[in-house]
Amino acid sequence: MADQNPEAPNPATPAEDPAAVAARLDAFVGVAGENVRAAADARLTTEVTPAPTDAPDAAEAAESNDGMDDVLTEAQDAFFDGNFRGTVELAKRVLAVRPTDPGAYEILALALMALNQYDLAAEVS
DSSP: OOOOOTTSOOTTSOOOOHHHHHHHHHHHHHHHHHHHHHHHHHHHHSOOOOOOOOOOOHHHHHHHTSSHHHHHHHHHHHHHTTOHHHHHHHHHHHHHHOTTOHHHHHHHHHHHHHTTOHHHHHHHO
């Protein structure tokens, strides 16, 4: 007689009562559900550190209050009015206070190109 696999279902064994299977499944799901609820409650009661805000740092705040935004706007207005020399002077004023201001560099380079000073414009951009 051949050895039978003990894990293989035995066709001679009657099927388990569906109500008993359902009761065991309900008990398992109930325990699992309680564990999930407990984990969620633990997470909700844990102190949460607030996410960082996108507030500007002190340097950006000081930069925005230095009055150079108005000067940069004047430079842009001068450029659109065709006053390229005035644009250059105003952009240089902004850069004297804000040496890394990209808007000032951009308007300065545009004004220099309008004045056919391409070498200087290339150095600026």
